[in-house]
Amino acid sequence: MSESTIIEFSNVTYTYPDMGTPVFEELSLSIPEGSFTLVIGPSGSGKSTLLRCLNGLVPHFTGGAIRGRIRVAGRDPVALGPRGMSDCVGFVFQDPEAQFVIGEVEEELAFAMENMGLPEIVMRRRIEEVLDQLNIAPLRRRRISTLSGGERQRVAIGAALTLQPQILVLDEPTSQLDPQAAEEVLTYLQKLNQDLGLTIVLAEHRLERVLQYADQVLYLPGNGQPPAYGTPREVMAHAELAPPLVALGRALGWEPLPLTIKEGRRFIRGVGKREIEVAQAGEGSHLRPSPPVIEMEGVWFAYNGQEALRGVNLTIRAGEIVALMGRNGSGKTTLLKNLVGLLRPQEGRIKLFGEDIRHRQTQEIARRVGYVPQDPNALLFADSVREEVIFTRRSHGLPLGEPLDVLRRLNLESLADAYPRDLSTGERQRIALAAIIAAEPQVLLLDEPTRGMDYLQKRALASFLREQKRRGRTTVIATHDVELVAQVADRIVLLGDGEVVVDGPPREVMTDSLVFAPQVNKLLRDPRFLTVEDVLKAGIRSL
Amino acid sequence: MYHPIAWLLWLAAAIVPALATRNPLYLAILLLETAILYLALGTRSPLATSWGLFLRAGLLLWAITFVFDALTAHYGATTLFSLPRRWPMIGGRITLEAAVFGATSGLALATLLLVFATFNALVDHHRLLRLVPPSLYQVGLVISIAMTFVPHTAASLKDIREAQAVRGHRFRGLRDLLPLFMPLVTSGLERAIQLAEAMEARGIGRTAPPTQASSRLHKLALSAATLVCCIGLFGYSYSTMGRWPMLGLIASGLALLFLTLHRMGRGASRTRYRRELWRRCDTIVAVASGAALAAFLTLLALSPEALAYPVYPRVTWPPFEPLVGLALLPLVVPAFASGHRLTRNLP
Numbered sequence: 001m002s003e004s005t006i007i008e009f010s011n012v013t014y015t016y017p018d019m020g021t022p023v024f025e026e027l028s029l030s031i032p033e034g035s036f037t038l039v040i041g042p043s044g045s046g047k048s049t050l051l052r053c054l055n056g057l058v059p060h061f062t063g064g065a066i067r068g069r070i071r072v073a074g075r076d077p078v079a080l081g082p083r084g085m086s087d088c089v090g091f092v093f094q095d096p097e098a099q100f101v102i103g104e105v106e107e108e109l110a111f112a113m114e115n116m117g118l119p120e121i122v123m124r125r126r127i128e129e130v131l132d133q134l135n136i137a138p139l140r141r142r143r144i145s146t147l148s149g150g151e152r153q154r155v156a157i158g159a160a161l162t163l164q165p166q167i168l169v170l171d172e173p174t175s176q177l178d179p180q181a182a183e184e185v186l187t188y189l190q191k192l193n194q195d196l197g198l199t200i201v202l203a204e205h206r207l208e209r210v211l212q213y214a215d216q217v218l219y220l221p222g223n224g225q226p227p228a229y230g231t232p233r234e235v236m237a238h239a240e241l242a243p244p245l246v247a248l249g250r251a252l253g254w255e256p257l258p259l260t261i262k263e264g265r266r267f268i269r270g271v272g273k274r275e276i277e278v279a280q281a282g283e284g285s286h287l288r289p290s291p292p293v294i295e296m297e298g299v300w301f302a303y304n305g306q307e308a309l310r311g312v313n314l315t316i317r318a319g320e321i322v323a324l325m326g327r328n329g330s331g332k333t334t335l336l337k338n339l340v341g342l343l344r345p346q347e348g349r350i351k352l353f354g355e356d357i358r359h360r361q362t363q364e365i366a367r368r369v370g371y372v373p374q375d376p377n378a379l380l381f382a383d384s385v386r387e388e389v390i391f392t393r394r395s396h397g398l399p400l401g402e403p404l405d406v407l408r409r410l411n412l413e414s415l416a417d418a419y420p421r422d423l424s425t426g427e428r429q430r431i432a433l434a435a436i437i438a439a440e441p442q443v444l445l446l447d448e449p450t451r452g453m454d455y456l457q458k459r460a461l462a463s464f465l466r467e468q469k470r471r472g473r474t475t476v477i478a479t480h481d482v483e484l485v486a487q488v489a490d491r492i493v494l495l496g497d498g499e500v501v502v503d504g505p506p507r508e509v510m511t512d513s514l515v516f517a518p519q520v521n522k523l524l525r526d527p528r529f530l531t532v533e534d535v536l537k538a539g540i541r542s543l
Numbered sequence: 544m545y546h547p548i549a550w551l552l553w554l555a556a557a558i559v560p561a562l563a564t565r566n567p568l569y570l571a572i573l574l575l576e577t578a579i580l581y582l583a584l585g586t587r588s589p590l591a592t593s594w595g596l597f598l599r600a601g602l603l604l605w606a607i608t609f610v611f612d613a614l615t616a617h618y619g620a621t622t623l624f625s626l627p628r629r630w631p632m633i634g635g636r637i638t639l640e641a642a643v644f645g646a647t648s649g650l651a652l653a654t655l656l657l658v659f660a661t662f663n664a665l666v667d668h669h670r671l672l673r674l675v676p677p678s679l680y681q682v683g684l685v686i687s688i689a690m691t692f693v694p695h696t697a698a699s700l701k702d703i704r705e706a707q708a709v710r711g712h713r714f715r716g717l718r719d720l721l722p723l724f725m726p727l728v729t730s731g732l733e734r735a736i737q738l739a740e741a742m743e744a745r746g747i748g749r750t751a752p753p754t755q756a757s758s759r760l761h762k763l764a765l766s767a768a769t770l771v772c773c774i775g776l777f778g779y780s781y782s783t784m785g786r787w788p789m790l791g792l793i794a795s796g797l798a799l800l801f802l803t804l805h806r807m808g809r810g811a812s813r814t815r816y817r818r819e820l821w822r823r824c825d826t827i828v829a830v831a832s833g834a835a836l837a838a839f840l841t842l843l844a845l846s847p848e849a850l851a852y853p854v855y856p857r858v859t860w861p862p863f864e865p866l867v868g869l870a871l872l873p874l875v876v877p878a879f880a881s882g883h884r885l886t887r888n889l890p
Binding site: 055057060061081082083084085086087089090091093095097098099100101102103104106107110111112113114115116117118119120123124127145159160163337340342362363366367370371373375377378379380381391392395396397421435436439 | 669673684687688690691694695699702703705706707708709710711712713721722725726729730733734736737738739740741742743744745746747748749813814815816817
């Protein structure tokens with residue numbers, strides 16, 4: 001092991017129990033000390049498994065067969081297990097909720113040190129330091145349950161740091177956060193990496209968020225193909241998963257490949273102010289406005305006196321794809337739940353297909369309006385994916401039909417007999433979607449559908465939504481995912497503090513926004529271009 | 544809020560009169576005091592809503608006790624009316640004495656319940672758990688996890704109900720429970736595993752590498768202690784040997800239990816992080832509660848009849864000893880001890 005290497009895998013093969021094929025085979029890898037390594041790969045390619053090897057959670061919690069040699073900070077995690085590695089590897093999990101033990105910020109921070117048997121004087125000093133490093137001092141006496149997602153993840157990072165580990169491992173720490181909160185967490189990680197020389201290993205799907213912070217990328221393609229490890233530029237030149245900026249750069253042959261908007265703009269600057277000749281895309285296909293499907297008139301809703309919707313007026317027409325955006329807590333989920341009757345407005349009126357739903361039961365509304373909740377786990381209970389589809393049709397009293405037809409529309413037919421709970425988050429999301437569209441609803445309401453999805457799964461979702469539109473069906477998506485919205489939405493409704501702040505077509509809303517502009521638009525600053533396809537379709541081969 | 548030790552003292556001081564007297568005047572004072580405490584401090588606490596539930600439960604308990612005693616006792620000099628003799632249980636004279644006895648017993652029970660309710664709404668449970676001695680650390684940890692687990696499970700049940708409702712699921716019979724029950728159980732298990740992983744990753748149990756032999760010894764000792772306790776309890780209830788030997792058996796079982804747990808705890812060189820501060824207002828509450836407790840214990844030892852309120856054979860107006868009333872007064876001190884400095888960082 002060379003002096004600067006802190007993590008070393010030599011010829012590691014790991015197989016989960018009851019699985020025929022190994023997750024990775026003969027994996028060899030060395031990660032230098034003080035680096036910020038981003039682990040990427042399609043879902044199910046073994047990112048989490050790899051991270052869990054670093055502190056011995058694999059194989060200590062999972063079982064299975066492991067071969068080869070792993071050294072982390074000179075120790076053997078396979079022999080020592082997570083307990084023995086706890087003082088040199090800090091671990092932060094995906095779900096900000098499920099990793100807290102005690103419930104109060106300061107005591108959570110002390111928990112690992114107590115386990116270590118550190119004297120109280122040391123604990124006090126380190127807690128003060130960590131509180132300052134992550135800027136969570138004002139939260140010290142709060143209950144975890146009262147914190148926002150971003151604050152929770154910062155506390156989780158703090159709790160991992162109090163033992164002063166050499167390595168911090170994070171498994172999709174921002175997947176449940178809104179863009180602002182994610183940015184906040186990532187900025188602190190970068191600071192820890194640069195100021196303290198802490199080695200960081202982080203897995204993430206949303207590359208457009210994190211690529212700029214990493215100095216090394218590990219790409220796990222899955223399906224038995226060999227992984228790639230190197231600088232972001234080297235790896236991204238070939239990786240199948242690419243954020244829009246990289247995809248555009250590759251399509252237009254930009255060298256060196258841009259990874260940040262700043263780098264990308266260098267290629268644009270060469271063009272100067274020259275007009276880009278583009279055939280105007282056929283916009284405004286709705287010459288005749290279709291009939292309204294959803295009408296909300298002055299809808300107010302409050303949870304125990306806390307106002308979540310404040311006089312929302314909104315009309316959505318048949319065949320529209322509407323994106324509902326806004327920070328966490330702005331009322332997106334509340335609005336969707338009001339539409340299916342899970343919550344009832346305290347004031348105002350909601351009409352579906354021209355009919356007031358005040359006296360309609362949820363089960364009745366759900367025949368025509370499909371709602372896919374944020375957490376697919378709340379939905380799935382059957383032994384196979386096929387049975388989930390059958391259950392919905394039976395509950396609605398519909399003829400059972402052929403469940404495979406529904407699954408085929410989402411490219412899930414290969415999973416028809418799988419046990420839903422065994423699948424990855426992204427796959428569970430799509431199965432939950434399949435279970436809802438099994439009733440063939442006219443309107444589809446999706447709450448954060450892209451959580452845990454990789455680029456390929458997202459592309460599949462986008463094409464499914466376009467297909468829905470072609471059938472004249474209506475979709476409302478509550479999401480933080482700017483790139484998905486840029487690809488599919490006809491309209492963006494931006495909520496702020498329970499009110500509709502902006503309502504308009506993506507090209508208008510996204511172009512002059514700091515937060516909601518997709519990468520391609522940030523790069524070109526031209527309302528005509530939101531996605532890579534927009535640029536390529538316009539016939540631009542070089543700029 | 545006050546230090547949990549101060550609250551525990553208050554609880555002890557308030558339980559004793561609630562258990563020792565049936566005199567409605569004293570009980571009414573105590574009830575009034577718990578209500579003042581709750582109104583002064585409790586409405587800000589996260590468990591405030593539970594107080595109302597306890598209040599309703601207390602009323603129900605009172606009503607049941609009252610009706611039951613009044614209809615079934617049949618003793619006493621003042622007959623109100625008679626029910627036909629052939630009615631089982633309730634047939635016979637219904638007396639004023641029995642009704643009063645039922646009403647005061649019910650009041651005592653309801654008061655006890657509300658004392659607990661007030662303690663429950665006002666004390667910080669997490670801070671209370673920090674008082675668990677290191678040797679019982681694991682027990683404390685389990686309770687603390689359970690306390691976060693329960694609200695989480697309730698929230699996830701709500702999510703699941705909603706999710707199945709939008710799939711058109713209606714609850715008609717037991718079979719329809721499956722779609723609600725299965726996700727709840729699997730989510731709960733998944734969460735438990737995740738929590739276990741998080742705890743391991745943060746080094747739980749790291750400093751206690753128990754040797755095989757000693758851990759076997761501990762298990763053996765724990766089983767023996769539990770067995771001795773059970774035999775003692777059983778004997779206490781059913782044996783004719785007299786109570787004292789059995790009480791001795793229970794005590795020795797408990798002693799063995801604590802000794803073993805203490806030894807097990809000593810093996811782990813875990814440390815505690817305590818930020819608990821003892822403030823002047825805590826002293827005030829503790830001193831006041833201690834004084835009340837001492838007064839009642841002295842009273843019980845010297846003249847227990849001062850607290851008694853005999854209704855049989857003929858009911859009389861309950862006596863009122865000013866000294867007893869005075870001893871009850873310190874229990875309301877927590878409502879005023881702190882001034883305005885109690886505000887915790889609530890969201």
